[in-house]
Amino acid sequence: MLKKHLILIGIIIALSLLGIATRYYPGGSQRDKNSIGYQWTNNYISNLFGEKAINGEPNGARPWAAAGMLFYSISFALFFVDFSNKIPKKGPAKIVRYCGISAMVVTFSAVTPLHDIAIIIGSTLALISMFYITVFVFKSRLHFFKVLSVICLVAFYCAEYVYGSRNYLEVLPILQKTVLVLTVAWVLCLQYSTTADDFIVRNNAATKGDVA
DSSP states (O other): OTGGGHHHHHHHHHHHHHHHHHHHOOOOOSSOTTOOSOOTTTOOGGGGTSSBOTTSSBOTTHHHHHHHHHHHHHHHHHHHHHHHTTOSSHHHHHHHHHHHHHHHHHHHGGGSTTHHHHHHHHHHHHHHHHHHHHHHHHTSSOHHHHHHHHHHHHHHHHHHHHHHHOTTGGGHHHHHHHHHHHHHHHHHHHHHHOOTHHHHHHHHHHHHHHHO
16 A cells, blocks of 8 residues: 555655745845845745745755655656566656656755756756657557647757746746656556656557558
8 A cells, every 4th residue: 555655655754844945045046145034936946945045144945855856856766767677668668667767866966066956957857758768658649648748848849948948047946946846747647647658559450440
């Protein structure tokens, strides 16, 4: 029973720890370095990882945020492994599994001074896994998940564009948290509402049509 809900439990712990971390963040944001506390619309999640806050004070949020990212990375890695077992083709299944695991290992290193490069590499690997999952979702009859997968990918790509281009940075803190909520919802929906049969049946039907 516990094993079945490990991903959900891990995500709940991760979000709880990140929420606690925001309570210990001294202050400072991209808009005002002298602001007080954590501002959801102006602070990035990564602001919680620094040894010092933007306002220069010791950052009490760091240990909570690091622990939260650890649980987050482990939970998502478990999802990619579990979902890869639902994919009927070995090649794509390995891509989902190993790119997903690698993405989460790299993503956790974002709590270190390697944050910028970790975000670029980790996001790229995660998007590869998400894209392959989306391909198989589109081969299924899971119409709601097709829409959700597209929304997640578009939001993720938009966030990466803003981050990489440095345009519209004022909206990135909100966009970053929107992507977090969407991907968590995507992971949990796919985890609890899909089985290997959802993808095997569709592929078999397509194969019969081709033969005919």
